[in-house]
Amino acid sequence: MKNTDLREIIILLLCCFLCANVCGAKDKEEGYFIPRHDLTAEGTATEGNYTVEAVIYQQKPDKGIDSALRKAAVYGTIFKGITGKTGAPSQRPLAPASAEAAHPEFFSRLFGEDEYRRYADVIGSSLRVEKVEKRLYRIRAVVVVHKDSLRRLLEENGILESFNDLF
Amino acid sequence: MKRIILLLLASLAVWLPSAAQKMMKPSVMVVPGDAWCASAGYTLKSGGETYPDYGRALVSDRDLNNVISKINILMADRGFPLENLETALKNMKTEDLERRLYTDRSGNAIAESPLDMVYRAAAADIVLQLSWNVNKTGPKNSITFNLQALDSYTAKQVAGVEGTGAPSFSADIPTLLEEAVVSRMEVFCDRLMDYFSDARANGREISIDVLLGKDVGADFNTEFDDYELAEVITRQVARNAVGHSFGKAPSTDTMLRFKSVRMPVADEDGMPVDAYSFARRIMRPLRKEPYNFNYKVISKGLGKAVVVLGEE
Numbered sequence: 001m002k003n004t005d006l007r008e009i010i011i012l013l014l015c016c017f018l019c020a021n022v023c024g025a026k027d028k029e030e031g032y033f034i035p036r037h038d039l040t041a042e043g044t045a046t047e048g049n050y051t052v053e054a055v056i057y058q059q060k061p062d063k064g065i066d067s068a069l070r071k072a073a074v075y076g077t078i079f080k081g082i083t084g085k086t087g088a089p090s091q092r093p094l095a096p097a098s099a100e101a102a103h104p105e106f107f108s109r110l111f112g113e114d115e116y117r118r119y120a121d122v123i124g125s126s127l128r129v130e131k132v133e134k135r136l137y138r139i140r141a142v143v144v145v146h147k148d149s150l151r152r153l154l155e156e157n158g159i160l161e162s163f164n165d166l167f
Numbered sequence: 168m169k170r171i172i173l174l175l176l177a178s179l180a181v182w183l184p185s186a187a188q189k190m191m192k193p194s195v196m197v198v199p200g201d202a203w204c205a206s207a208g209y210t211l212k213s214g215g216e217t218y219p220d221y222g223r224a225l226v227s228d229r230d231l232n233n234v235i236s237k238i239n240i241l242m243a244d245r246g247f248p249l250e251n252l253e254t255a256l257k258n259m260k261t262e263d264l265e266r267r268l269y270t271d272r273s274g275n276a277i278a279e280s281p282l283d284m285v286y287r288a289a290a291a292d293i294v295l296q297l298s299w300n301v302n303k304t305g306p307k308n309s310i311t312f313n314l315q316a317l318d319s320y321t322a323k324q325v326a327g328v329e330g331t332g333a334p335s336f337s338a339d340i341p342t343l344l345e346e347a348v349v350s351r352m353e354v355f356c357d358r359l360m361d362y363f364s365d366a367r368a369n370g371r372e373i374s375i376d377v378l379l380g381k382d383v384g385a386d387f388n389t390e391f392d393d394y395e396l397a398e399v400i401t402r403q404v405a406r407n408a409v410g411h412s413f414g415k416a417p418s419t420d421t422m423l424r425f426k427s428v429r430m431p432v433a434d435e436d437g438m439p440v441d442a443y444s445f446a447r448r449i450m451r452p453l454r455k456e457p458y459n460f461n462y463k464v465i466s467k468g469l470g471k472a473v474v475v476l477g478e479e
Contacts, residue, residue, distance in 0.1 A: 047241070047349050087309075087333020089350050092357050147353070148244065163247040166363050167192035 032111035037072035039080065041088035048148035050091060052082055053126075054141055061129045061137040070120040071111060073143040077150065094151055099159050106157050119150045190367055190432040191439035193292035193469050195242075196250040197235045199224050200298035200313070222256050234297060234344055238314070241352045247359075250291055292319055292469045299344065307334035312347035316359055320442075320470030321372050321427060326358035370409030370429030373442040373470040374416075375449070377423040383460070383477025387423055391457050397423055399458070403449045404428060446472035 035056040042053040054073045058065070076082070079097055084090030100107055110116050126142035154160040204210055204219035207228065211220045224231055232253075239249050299312045309332050316326040328351040332343055366372075377400055379386060387397035394402070400423060405411045409429040416424035430445045443466035453460045453476075463478040
């Protein structure tokens, strides 16, 4: 192999290595916080939506509750699924748990910015706050998750496969 | 510099995820379940046997129409439009008329049993059998709902959901039925998707029957290079099945039956494959030396093919 060939290959490999490092560093800088939460199916289903009772735990009972409930409901619908009860069947998670690590940029954008707010609405009158211990509050509310829109978003971004991808 | 660009492009080609293989799309249709038809009285009798009467059920039962329509809408929303039973029945009536005209001209009657008619009506690769019943507990009503996806060729249940909704004092039956469908279709679609994803990864299960024609001049025990004909065909099936995975159904001296053959969903060129093209691929070497067989492959749908040796 000629020296010039070898030099070209080394330059190429260095470029790839640098590019990979830059991308990795960017991912690590982007983070998002999901509150501890539980989701239970609530009442009757409506077309295109899940109605869930979302329970979150926070240190403060009055700060950012609406956002935290929406974020928990969207995150739980995607990765944890919804626990069922009599008359309201359980629902499987929309995406496998591995999707979060496989698509860090997408989920950083969804949860790190305010995009998740478009996919859930809190029913204000259902909000209940209880103090469970010193500096810990259990906050529960009924949240409507727009699962058809959420699924479409995941499909369009290559996180989920649709029937159209198969045939 | 050109070399660097070429190398870069080659590397990118390796990194990019390979395009997912497309499968041949199965036809899927919702039909009322046999048990539901029997309990609702939508049956017809012929030769001592009882068959579901889909036509009468669709005309007489508004709830059935609503439920089928709702399932079709929700499946279309997920990007998988279904075939409509009512339209299939109308098409069948047109076919019947054509068959009668043909009979008149040729002078030969075309015999068809009620069971044939039922299968022809629900000529879908996957049949979604729907049933429900209304539970009454005092003044409260609830619905127990069941939807099963059955593969027409393997008779296996490939997806399903069932369950009982919340009892209600005030909601009427159509509302309870709608709730039952809406709350369970997401899980049903996910399970159906799992089945198709498995088929793409591990091959679609199909059935192949090999029959001996009148003028074949051999039987399944005839030997070629120390292998009986049945062994030759079986090895061909195994060689072409994904993971060499297949099963054998009870066979006779004149018929060799393969079931649960894991057929690849696409060929080497990425073109979707059905049982007909797969069976032709399996049989192709039998046209050559030392076998020299003619054969005919008859398609029985996406997942079943019949090969007749000795015919063209």
